[in-house]
Amino acid sequence: MSAKGGSSPTRAQVAPMGSGRYRFMVGVVLVALAVLVGRIVDLHVIDRLFLQGQGDARTLRVETIDAHRGMVTSRHGEPLAISTPVVSLWANPQELPSDDIQRMMLARALGMSLADLNARIERYAEHEFMYLRRRMTPADAQPILDMRLPGVYAQHEYKRYYPSGEVTAQLVGVTNIDDKGQEGVELAYNSFLAGQPGKRRVLKDRKGRLVRDLHLIKEAKPGGNLALSIDLRLQYMAYRELKAAVDEHNADGGTLVMMDAKTGEVLAMANLPSYNPNNRAELDANGLRNQAITDAFEPGSVMKPLAMSAALETARFSPETVIDTSPGWMRVDNFTIRDFRNYGDLSMAGILLHSSNIGMTRVALQLEEDAVWNRYHELGLGQAPGTGFPGETTGSLPTPFDWSDSKRASMSYGYGVAVSALQLASAYTAIANEGKRMPPSLLKLPSPPQGEQVMSPRVADDLLHMLEAIVQPNAGGSRAVVPGYRVAGKTGTVRKVTQTGYQQTAYRSLFAGIAPVTDPRIVTVVMIDNAKKGDYYGGLVAAPVFGRVVGKALRLLDVLPDKKEAVE
Template structure:
């Protein structure tokens, strides 16, 4: 048997049928690993250098958040430092819907704590599953919000906020207004001074875990700036007095609504402003929009006979009249002018200009108006603020309505002498009387304490002082507002009873009862205007409905402000310029209130 021949090596030194050499395999492995390492290095370089900011931002977006630092809204005080509007801390519950839906079995517990239906809550979250932030309930009491957080449900968090609270409730509602759920003013002074009161929220960066809980404060981005406080001219004590008396009057006379404005005569500051019906700013749900309206600055009325002192300002300024002359013929109680019957409740015969005020004679006022230059009468009405905004700064304030004098027809001028054909707000009327009380100087009405600015002379001090003395007879025996008397004080004022405008003319059954007055008349400190809309029971005369409200409120206000009396032991002054009743050549009548009856014919 022949031995096998040894295998001959192949030309390349490899044996036939053998695999790659170890050297080649090593080189291949090293090459692959080198390429892989190079790829990893390149990828790392791309991630760490080229796309560093992108991925850092993505990481921060998941764990680093910028959150708002809430600030408290400024407190509103009355003139004596009593808080009228304060901000209280509350908590708002919010959710990260995807996280909550991942733990859907906890939704019933969450719904129970929030006081909502579990099915509706789940649907609410499902519809917003693409979001990371959804409010579930705003402005909860801190203890109620903490009860929700104690459930420790993933994706549920709380945010601190502030809620506005009004200690005086409905009494100051129309002046203050209210804020919305984001604590921004919506009406009243909350709206007018929103920028001042709001402040500027701060901001900070925080790190949150996957549950949304803050685990670390990183840095403060913006310093929080709390809102500034505001001190009003309102006196809360007088505001309560006015509110209570107005409310009682509306109940007694079954009236639809009412307003009262009280100004500080030397400065024009608003000491009180109340309206009824009203609302509770702490519980807006269910309140009517009409109840939120500040009627004292937005609603328009025809002033009726309360305009007569302003007419007298034009008459005395013309030089044609003094408080005692010339005599005006009102004989018969009627004056037929251009087919229109202007009439009084009684036949007063001859009246002095003071008597026209005392008796509130429409005939006398119309006759005086027709002797005046139209431009003078129009300019006087305009100078006293009618047809212009008072510039009080209150949102939604009306300018009223006063047609340009050159467009007046004769009959229009006549009836404008006793308060028809123009529209004013209660605030405008109060400001006009305050001008008379401050010796003819008008101040811009202000709701801010100490903000008296731009006082300007409207009529001469002599004219203004004479008109105030003329108005003293209105509350004297024989005047139309003896019910406005205040013991130991001289009261100067004027009643007004006006038909309300209706479709096609004027209503014969609906009236506006008004009284405007100054006290103490010898040195006026306060002016008050009371407007009661559509009284239905007992009486509708301004002297019987509105004047008593004025007396009761002002009596309390004078006491609170410690204003010294000017008429101890007497009811009225009856000074040298006039007889107490204003009648020419007659004896003072008995002390029986006689109000200015409304004009039965359409003005």
């Protein structure tokens, strides 16, 4: 043993300690390796399906493929409603940059303030999805996408566009922001137009970016195209003339319906007020209604030819039958019925020419109690037109149960009943079509329908010529005259009815007519609602609109003139 440093441990003395340490370390490594192997076995065998599902949930997505909404067209194929591709920008609030500079750039590009953007992000902070701006044009959306901001993504959609704007607004209708029909034809035929969306499986990274399109699950089926019956040339012209008349007379609104006398197809249907379906920022709710189909009103004297048809079907009456209307007024029950003046003896044709309430009353009271009601019912009044249009009115045709004489009388000259402009036009097709009423159609028909024979051809022909006498110079419908064509029609002026009863200074001005008489092609009904400037009589307000619209329509449809002097 050394004196300085003492004795040092020998190799034999340290060996047991080193061997124990070594064995301990080897044991630790073996245990760790066993745990690792066990974990690997657990992950790849026991929990394999669970973990694979969790992984797929974070990378695999099933995306919806939007179905292109079908197009709505006119009878000649002009687009009335089409879908155009747009881009909706959305964001994951949890991924958006937090610094104000990038957020300010994003806010400016979106056309909003930084404060509004921050408030929106804060509101959706716990969510992974929020819209930034919907339905942008691809050109407007691309600069924002080019900024490549974290958390900003694009979603491709479709937006509905209406090329004819307010001219066909109430008929075609509109879709909402999700491209679902809300009004008009868009709503009535939504399932047909919408089609069926498809699905595809895609692979995305953790930021939601597309990595690979894996496979198609279900192919998208585009919506069907729908051809309406309207002729867009006639529609534009009818809307323009109706608007001019409403403005000229400072009226509350107006309606015009033009039907093909042979098929019942609606060639034009215009309403005022209207609205622009492409810009609904200042939408007037009154403009949404397609008044020609959804609104019913008392029609007044335009009903007299239809009521008279019931009398002419009997052996008791003919166009030459004379009725005494003196002294120009009469009492029925507790009511006084008046004519404009004392017309004395009038033929049946004269009753229509002078629009005599007394004459119609005396005729109606000689018929069976339900005769006029039956004829109105046969003409489709009091029943839904069957167009499929949402909200179409049935009008009002009270059941003939224990009717008073005054009720029968008022119904014969158009009071106590309510009809829509479409119902009235359809009823007049019976006069134009040899007694056969054609049901109205808003869709282009592949072939003419059978129609329903509601009056004899003889009666229809008699009425057609009786109505022609009204549309002559110096007659009540003189302002409906169409140069070169023979025209038949009837004027009507009726007090408006509100919840407080008949109004003393508010009227509806009407004209219902047929042209040309030789071979009727179109039936047109015009109604001007509450003309407040100038005249309000149907012959002075509605008849001129009829004359201008029908004259232009006949020329557009290449209908040959049938007036003798025009032909010669």
